[in-house]
Amino acid sequence: MTPKLARFIDSGVVATPAILVDLDRVAANFAALRAALPDAAIYYAVKANPAAPVLDRLVGLGSRFDAASIEEIRACLAAGAAPAALSFGNTVKKRSAIAEAFARGVDLFAFDSDEELAKIAAAAPGAKVYCRLAVSQDGADWPLSRKFGTTGAHARDLLLAARDLGLVAHGVSFHVGSQQTGVGAYQTAIGQAAMVFSDLRARGIDLRLLNLGGGFPTRYREDIPPIAAFGDAIMASVRAAFGNDLPDLLIEPGRAMVGDAGVAVSEVVLACNRREDDDRRWVYLDIGRFGGLAETEGEAIRYAISAPGVGGDETPAVLAGPSCDGVDVMYRETPYRLPAALKSGDRVLIHDTGAYVTSYASQGFNGFLPPQEHYL
Numbered sequence: 001m002t003p004k005l006a007r008f009i010d011s012g013v014v015a016t017p018a019i020l021v022d023l024d025r026v027a028a029n030f031a032a033l034r035a036a037l038p039d040a041a042i043y044y045a046v047k048a049n050p051a052a053p054v055l056d057r058l059v060g061l062g063s064r065f066d067a068a069s070i071e072e073i074r075a076c077l078a079a080g081a082a083p084a085a086l087s088f089g090n091t092v093k094k095r096s097a098i099a100e101a102f103a104r105g106v107d108l109f110a111f112d113s114d115e116e117l118a119k120i121a122a123a124a125p126g127a128k129v130y131c132r133l134a135v136s137q138d139g140a141d142w143p144l145s146r147k148f149g150t151t152g153a154h155a156r157d158l159l160l161a162a163r164d165l166g167l168v169a170h171g172v173s174f175h176v177g178s179q180q181t182g183v184g185a186y187q188t189a190i191g192q193a194a195m196v197f198s199d200l201r202a203r204g205i206d207l208r209l210l211n212l213g214g215g216f217p218t219r220y221r222e223d224i225p226p227i228a229a230f231g232d233a234i235m236a237s238v239r240a241a242f243g244n245d246l247p248d249l250l251i252e253p254g255r256a257m258v259g260d261a262g263v264a265v266s267e268v269v270l271a272c273n274r275r276e277d278d279d280r281r282w283v284y285l286d287i288g289r290f291g292g293l294a295e296t297e298g299e300a301i302r303y304a305i306s307a308p309g310v311g312g313d314e315t316p317a318v319l320a321g322p323s324c325d326g327v328d329v330m331y332r333e334t335p336y337r338l339p340a341a342l343k344s345g346d347r348v349l350i351h352d353t354g355a356y357v358t359s360y361a362s363q364g365f366n367g368f369l370p371p372q373e374h375y376l
């Protein structure tokens with residue numbers, strides 16, 4: 001947690017549940033990403049945290065944006081982003097959304113199927129398109145499953161079709177899975193992409209864009225490699241695969257831009273021992289799965305949790321949310337320890353919750369409101 005967030009919490013004015021985000025840390029993360037990959041354009045993945053203050057700050061820093069819906073496109077434009085700085089990166093788009101984005105000047109679209117390509121050709125004639133490859137997501141704590149991407153051979157055929165439909169066959173993309181902690185994860189994917197480039201060159205198409213996607217991790221409970229290590233590994237792989245003829249590089253960081261800029265402030269609603277054969281304390285917070293901690297599904301993302309000001313011995317704890325739904329348990333398997341003295345009314349901090357929390361919060365399940373957001 002940054003000193004600015006700590007001071008704000010100490011001031012005592014925060015009603016819970018709340019998410020506080022330090023915009024200076026967002027700016028520092030942008031600078032670190034730029035320093036790690038100076039040759040890559042940065043397209044912030046808006047879904048990680050779409051709040052206007054985040055978008056405003058990133059526009060001011062010269063960031064570009066990866067948007068998944070027409071609503072995210074509108075939010076970026078409202079924040080002052082130029083249409084040419086936007087990529088409509090979802091491979092699943094309504095035709096009306098493609099048409100509106102194109103009418104507003106957006107010229108870069110993702111696809112991975114022939115039907116999507118036909119939609120883009122009809123609704124955004126002459127636009128630049130890139131095809132998403134399916135790549136391994138081993139090493140990612142929050143994989144994007146097999147929902148997106150296609151094979152290299154299919155991508156080649158689709159990009160040839162794109163040209164025949166009057167579009168600009170511009171490049172390829174992939175995503176190695178979110179919270180990817182292996183610096184080598186990009187290497188195989190870059191090799192797969194380079195094969196599509198050379199296949200198409202042999203057929204008279206010069207692709208320009210290599211979109212490396214997101215995936216860069218945030219430090220939660222366990223150490224992660226520094227972002228510079230990812231940059232070095234990626235550039236070594238790109239040089240090995242492309243030689244001197246480097247493509248235009250693009251990254252789409254979401255989590256790494258905002259994750260460690262945020263903290264959740266929560267209140268203990270109940271702390272108790274459920275039954276005599278379970279010595280763990282059950283700690284129910286006023287934020288849970290439905291308050292935005294959706295990435296605790298499968299206990300995939302394991303946030304650091306602290307109870308400042310509550311001392312004494314710690315005991316094993318199960319962490320749950322306040323709702324009446326049985327899935328509203330954050331951590332049952334992962335070992336967590338909290339002070340034995342923790343009781344209702346005490347405050348608990350859930351660290352590094354700047355990414356994928358506010359945007360996942362439900363609108364009022366069981367009547368519980370989403371966390372209040374403070375951008376500082």
Ligand SMILES: *Cc1c(COP(=O)(O)O)cnc(C)c1O
Binds near residue numbers: 048175214252256
């Ligand atoms: C979600 C997403 C990202 C951001 O991923 P992170 O792991 O948060 O960096 C980037 N690109 C696409 C296409 C996405 O769907």
